[in-house]
Amino acid sequence: MAERIRAAGHEVHTPDMYSGVVFGRLDEGLAFASRIGHDAIEEVARRAARQHPHADTAMGFSLGAFPAQLLAQEWKRIHNLVLVAGGLPPRDLGGDWRFDVRLSVHVADPDDWIPTGSLETLLHHARGPHVHRYPGIGHMFVDPSSPDYDADSADLFEERLLAWLDEGDLTHSHP
Template sequence: MAEILLFHHARGLTEGLCAFADRLRADGHTVYTPDAYAGRVFDNDEDGVRHAETIGHDAVAHVGMRAARKHPAADVVIGFSLGTMQAQLVAQHRRGIRGCVLMGGAMPPEHLGSAWPAHLPLQIHVADPDDWCTTDDVETLRRGAPHAEVFTYPHRGHLFVDPTLADYDADAADAFEERVADFLARIDAGRAEPARVTL
């Protein structure tokens, strides 16, 4: 089973994300939930983004790398929106990572100081359309990771996976969780081979 670092979105470590982490634990995985906001949770994206900007990009990134050092056996990273930067950073710079899941965010690998590791399995999930993570954002990462699995969710809100937020969509969230569960099972079985991109 996987040891997972799960990085929260701009609203903070919500009850919805904690519940998802608990479901992963119930499947037998070990899940750590680093909190860049030290317990604060925000009612809207704008306040959350403003708080992240106050903390600073470097400090948020540091939380991700510090979590990776604290949990050296962690081998899968999952990031939501703001947390995709942390997940992608750890995936690109820590040895031993076996898989990465990004939900609602993607960056060009070179913006994080290195190329995407060859053959590192990657899943990207994004609403369509999504003002916070555009098709161009996804494509800039996919150029560096052409084997990535990309799943789009038409006519859903940015954070459709979190039941504590207005964007929540049960059907899309269930599809996301099923795809992540399948990805983790394939990683455990050593067969997380590239799948066809669905963009």
């Protein structure tokens, strides 16, 4: 995904949230994330943001949605946030939503991994969010290595994402 976004003309950084540790199964990755804790994941996200001082967009997939959202809430230079298969009430991340952040959300409909009401609370705080629901598919529908993968929905997601990013580039470069 990062390579395709780069090929479309966008700069992309992909921080390694787990310091090179790779998992063969999703449940192993989730167990590891649970062991290291949210504080460690948050620190990796903040470190990545410091390493890329000109980045103005954060994007997170599933478990990666919460650190991306955290950066959008904390860092004034983050003006765009893309959440795929995730999203939390702003207070769950210890802060308030910044109204100057453009928000694009892409979720399966329904998505059993997103607690009821979590996404709605976030959307209530965001100004003019772009929300895309993909009916009848699984949580990780954009990941070709997942059993949830749906090629048509993944293509539609990518098309919508690139259009939204291009729109943001135009808006940001011409205030």
